[in-house]
Amino acid sequence: MITLSNVGKSYGHDVTIGPVDLTIPEGGITALVGPNGAGKSTLLIMIGRLLGIDSGHIEVAGYDVAKTKSKDLAKIIAILRQENHFIARLTVRQLVGFSRFPYSQGRLTEADEVAINNSINFLNLEGLQDRYLDELSGGQRQRAYVAMVLAQDTEYVLLDEPLNNLDMKHSVQMMRHLKRAAQELGRTIIIVLHDINFAGHYADHICAVKEGQVTEFGTPAEILTDSVLTRIFDTPVQVIDGPNGALAVYY
Amino acid sequence: MHSPVDAQETPTIAAGTPGVTGPFPTFRARRRYWTLLSILSVLAVAIGFGLLAWNNPMPVDTEGFWRIAELRATNVIVIAVVAFCQAIATVSFQTVTNNRILTPSIMGFESLYVAVQTSAVYFLGISGIVALQGLPQFLLQIALMVGLSLLLYGWLLSGKYGNLQIMLLVGIIIGGGLGAVSTFMRRLLTPSEFDILTARLFGSISNADASYLPISLVLCLVAGTVLLSQGRRLNVIALGSDTATNLGISYRFEIMRVLFFVSILMAVSTSLVGPMTFFGFLVATLAYQFADTYDHRHIFPIAVLAGFVVLGGAYFVMKNLFYAQGVVSIIVELVGGTVFLIVILRKGRL
Numbered sequence: 185m186i187t188l189s190n191v192g193k194s195y196g197h198d199v200t201i202g203p204v205d206l207t208i209p210e211g212g213i214t215a216l217v218g219p220n221g222a223g224k225s226t227l228l229i230m231i232g233r234l235l236g237i238d239s240g241h242i243e244v245a246g247y248d249v250a251k252t253k254s255k256d257l258a259k260i261i262a263i264l265r266q267e268n269h270f271i272a273r274l275t276v277r278q279l280v281g282f283s284r285f286p287y288s289q290g291r292l293t294e295a296d297e298v299a300i301n302n303s304i305n306f307l308n309l310e311g312l313q314d315r316y317l318d319e320l321s322g323g324q325r326q327r328a329y330v331a332m333v334l335a336q337d338t339e340y341v342l343l344d345e346p347l348n349n350l351d352m353k354h355s356v357q358m359m360r361h362l363k364r365a366a367q368e369l370g371r372t373i374i375i376v377l378h379d380i381n382f383a384g385h386y387a388d389h390i391c392a393v394k395e396g397q398v399t400e401f402g403t404p405a406e407i408l409t410d411s412v413l414t415r416i417f418d419t420p421v422q423v424i425d426g427p428n429g430a431l432a433v434y435y
Numbered sequence: 436m437h438s439p440v441d442a443q444e445t446p447t448i449a450a451g452t453p454g455v456t457g458p459f460p461t462f463r464a465r466r467r468y469w470t471l472l473s474i475l476s477v478l479a480v481a482i483g484f485g486l487l488a489w490n491n492p493m494p495v496d497t498e499g500f501w502r503i504a505e506l507r508a509t510n511v512i513v514i515a516v517v518a519f520c521q522a523i524a525t526v527s528f529q530t531v532t533n534n535r536i537l538t539p540s541i542m543g544f545e546s547l548y549v550a551v552q553t554s555a556v557y558f559l560g561i562s563g564i565v566a567l568q569g570l571p572q573f574l575l576q577i578a579l580m581v582g583l584s585l586l587l588y589g590w591l592l593s594g595k596y597g598n599l600q601i602m603l604l605v606g607i608i609i610g611g612g613l614g615a616v617s618t619f620m621r622r623l624l625t626p627s628e629f630d631i632l633t634a635r636l637f638g639s640i641s642n643a644d645a646s647y648l649p650i651s652l653v654l655c656l657v658a659g660t661v662l663l664s665q666g667r668r669l670n671v672i673a674l675g676s677d678t679a680t681n682l683g684i685s686y687r688f689e690i691m692r693v694l695f696f697v698s699i700l701m702a703v704s705t706s707l708v709g710p711m712t713f714f715g716f717l718v719a720t721l722a723y724q725f726a727d728t729y730d731h732r733h734i735f736p737i738a739v740l741a742g743f744v745v746l747g748g749a750y751f752v753m754k755n756l757f758y759a760q761g762v763v764s765i766i767v768e769l770v771g772g773t774v775f776l777i778v779i780l781r782k783g784r785l
Contacts, residue, residue, distance in 0.1 A: 234677050258683030265677050271535055272673050272729035281456035282671060285682040290667030292456055300456055314460040336682075 185210050186231060186340065186374070191240035193230065201226055201396040203240060210339075212388030213366050213373045217380055217407075219417055223396040224376045225266070225344050231374070232263030232342045244340055258286035262336040264329055266344045270317070276328045277313040280304055283336040303335035306369075307361055323354035330358070334365055341365070343375045347382065355379075359386045380417075380432045384408045392416045408432060458730035468733060471725045475740035482747040486511050489755055512652075513643040513707060514750060518718070518742030520655050520704035524697045525715035526722060526731065526738050527662050530673045531690040531697075532599050535723070538715045539701045542606035543587065545710035546613035547580055549636055553617040556624060556632045564631055573647050573706055577654070580702035581695075588694045592687060636709060637762045640750050643707045651703050658696040658703075665693070666732035673729060711764055717771040718742040724778050745771055 185207065192202035201223045208214050216224040229235045231242055233249045242249040244261050280303055284296040304313050307327045317325055326346060333341055347355045363386055365371050377383045383390050383404065390407040392400035394416055400407055407413070408430040413421035421434045459465040487507050493499035528539045555563035587609070591602035621629060671679050672689055680686050704711065722738035749766040
């Protein structure tokens with residue numbers, strides 16, 4: 185369980201996040217949705233302790249994110265940001281191998297290799313594992329990054345817009361992989377999504393963020409209604425019945 | 436440029452040992468690395484021996500030969516110390532600052548050295564050069580450089596300035612400012628003072644005083660050993676602040692610690708032989724190309740050996756071909772720059 189109590193962060197005079205009170209339950213996929221600049225990513229990276237908070241507390245699985253050693257948190261939460269650029273040239277397998285650092289400090293054991301193998305197989309990267317990242321397409325690279333955070337073997341996995349720059353096919357593939365990770369590996373996945381229909385179809389919970397505040401939290405069925413979506417996105421949204429569930433139409 | 440590969444891949448496992456993660460993805464890459472390391476080691480030994488034996492009037496194996504060699508050994512040790520310091524400092528610095536262009540030399544180290552030397556001559560005349568000789572002065576100069584860089588890093592990496600880009604920029608500007616002050620003071624020197632000063636401002640092996648060597652060796656061994664032992668951590672730090680933090684590194688603390696040891700290494704090297712602006716950059720870049728891995732435990736040895744070969748080779752050529760051993764940095768920059776361009780143009784990436 186992730187608990188945010190009274191969390192606040194301010195940038196300059198008028199841009200503030202919070203105070204946010206939020207409880208994200210264990211298991212499944214929780215999608216953070218909302219308009220641009222609402223603070224979704226900021227919230228995510230604060231939970232992932234990449235950004236300090238000005239007030240309040242964040243607890244992940246009972247550990248206070250600000251007080252627990254980064255070393256120990258690395259075995260509980262894994263976070264992947266949107267932009268990943270490394271100065272060194274890495275192969276897929278080397279990248280995934282880094283995720284075992286919290287456990288073995290760079291001296292990979294047999295158990296680490298097993299975890300790396302499992303993660304690579306889970307995302308169907310076997311054939312690409314010795315390729316360099318700069319030789320991969322965007323979709324493949326994104327899969328490699330996700331393989332990395334999954335191999336970190338943490339209960340909580342935070343992903344900042346993993347569908348960014350992916351086409352339809354790769355977006356769907358990615359969401360299926362994540363759904364499987366939640367169901368088969370029992371991970372709690374928190375993900376920032378832009379497409380409300382992806383959230384509606386794949387997420388178990390949707391958390392709407394607007395102007396630095398959490399305005400809605402519920403199941404897709406509760407969020408995907410005309411009035412709620414219109415309110416969140418500040419633009420007229422109509423929810424219709426599609427072949428695979430509700431669809432938001434906004435154009 | 437590598438063209439992106441299409442999504443549909445033939446599911447073959449690439450060459451190498453599948454299922455084992457290491458610094459080299461393929462057997463060929465590993466073999467290439469060890470071959471290059473061996474070649475560099477042989478070259479380093481040859482150059483080391485050449486420096487001791489070339490033009491040595493006595494035949495090898497006689498007592499006289501070793502007596503002459505002993506006299507020259509100081510220079511070989513200085514070359515080794517400088518290569519070690521510059522190579523390890525530059526690679527570590529570029530790793531923690533997440534860039535492969537800027538080096539610690541540009542960040543005010545050399546300009547501080549130039550400023551100290553110039554103001555000594557400016558205020559004290561020719562006797563200023565003499566006033567700067569001696570172990571206490573040497574240590575003071577090192578302390579000054581380490582102090583300045585720690586102040587800069589500490590101030591800029593903490594609090595609201597916690598930003599590497601800004602730190603690099605301020606470092607360059609401070610360097611430029613100190614350089615300008617020095618240039619101004621040099622304008623006002625008499626020609627003879629200027630002449631003596633100029634000799635000090637070229638990176639030169641002959642600048643080094645043998646009495647500084649023991650303390651330099653101790654300092655660079657301590658700082659170097661710490662950085663070498665941090666290889667695995669540096670690999671993670673190289674992934675950048677977010678990924679490293681995610682993997683449990685206390686990022687700010689770690690980079691401050693690395694920068695502290697980097698500043699010791701740079702201060703030792705600069706105080707010993709003077710500015711070597713391009714040398715660190717050259718050696719680090721060559722090491723990335725030769726080692727072709729992310730793993731610092733494999734980059735460091737290549738960098739140090741390449742440093743020794745480049746610097747020792749330059750000194751050998753200057754001494755035995757041009758009889759001008761005073762100005763190694765000239766040939767380092769000329770030949771080194773050419774090699775660098777060839778490597779980059781052939782490979783097409785940093």
